[in-house]
Amino acid sequence: MTNISREPAFIYTFAYNDAERSLCHLEMRSFFGTDTDVKIIKSSEKVHPSRSPFIKERVEVLVDGDTVEEIIAQVSVFGSEEETYRVTFLKINDRQGEDKIENNERxxxxxxxxxxxxxxxxxxxxxxxxxxxxxxxxWYFGLYTKSEPIWFKHVKKPREYSTALSTRVARSVANIAVPRPEGVRAIDPCCGIGTVLVEALSMGIDIVGRDINPLVCDGSRENIAYFSLIGDVKKSAIEDITETYDVAIIDLPYNLYTHASQEEQFIILKHARRIAKKIVLVTIESMDEQLEQIGFQIIDRCITTKQSFSREIVVCE
Incomplete structure (x- = not known):
């Protein structure tokens, strides 16, 4: 049976390696409410593929059918005499093994x-x-959009720390925190040099940055301005923040520039509970006990690795 799609439907494909699988799947669940190992997913959620470091392409479904012949019978209404077009067969699909469609057939x-x-x-x-x-x-047919690696343009910054999140991880963390930006106010209260801020601002997320260290605040502002973005970054301890936000992204300080003791980390989390309804925590050690003690409920999590260095990303409400 052929159907000219009336309800919005989108198909996304993904590209990631084994070390990125856990992070990509957490981002998938944040965007779409589910994940998959076959690297292709169908959803009613509309997400621009360039938002994610892992989404490769998107198809906005126009027609679907039981067979490819049913699709062919319907496509004569698409295209225009005023423009040129091309049709591409997605190489990433769920037809594997004996059902795999080879290149000549594609x-x-x-x-x-x-x-x-x-x-x-x-x-x-x-x-x-x-x-x-x-x-x-x-079978599905529709408008094709390929992802552009916008995050890659942000790799080289005027100010950098060797222990800062990579731009890929920072972009994914921002998506996990704010999958649908409209009407959402976010804060990064330990913003460091602004790696997360740059990615979030470049995606139109309403986010502000705060840090207790004036030097890293300067670095964050310089990095944001370098990419022609506009951001609000101020020196402030988290306990001095009085405004409330929908979500806080917290990469707990652990490097030699802004180190926090276990007691100071607990204070950061305690005040995060006060200023935000939801937090996305990035930590190098388990904070489950502290989060539970403060009153947070862990709703999702993943592990991301960089060589031998691992971080846990925890979503709490």
Missing amino acids: LHIERTVGKEMLGEFDLRNPDRIYAIVPYGGR
Whole structure:
């Protein structure tokens, strides 16, 4: 049965290595409410693929059907005489093993679909790209958007710490904290040199930064300005923050520039409970006991590794 989609539907594919799997899956659950090992997912949630360091591409579904022939029969209404187009078959799909669709068949399907559409087929520089993909026993056709690695442009900063989060991890943490930015106010009360702030601000997240160390506040402001972003960063201890926020992102201080003792870490978490409804905590050691003592409930978590160095990311409400 063929269906011209009326309810919003999107298909996303993912790319990540074994060390990133746990973090990517936590981000998936934050965006879509579920995760998958097959690196492809269908959802009603609309997320721009460039937001995530792990999303590779997105298809905005226009038509779905039981067979590829049903898709081909419907695509003549798509395209335009005023623009060129190309059709791509998603290489990442859930047809594996004996059901895997080989390259020659993928190319044949692309050409067959393309011949039925309006406008001129252009492989090299099309005005618009469409995609076709099998998933969950059905076929889907729609508008194609490829992810751009915006986070990669933020790797080189004027101010850097060797122990700061990587830009990929920082971007994913910001997404985990604020998967849907509209109407959400966020704070990074231990912002350091602003790695999380840069990623969050570049995605349009309403976030402010605070830190007790004036030198790292200067570095954070310099990094934000370097990427032509506008951010609010002030020197402040977390106990002096009086405003409340929907979410706080806390990378607990542990390096030689801004080190916090266990007692000071407990104070940070205690005040995070006061100023935010939800926190996303980044820590190098388990803080479960302290979080429970303060009154937080852990709702999700993951481990991210960098060489031999591991961090735990914990989502609490």
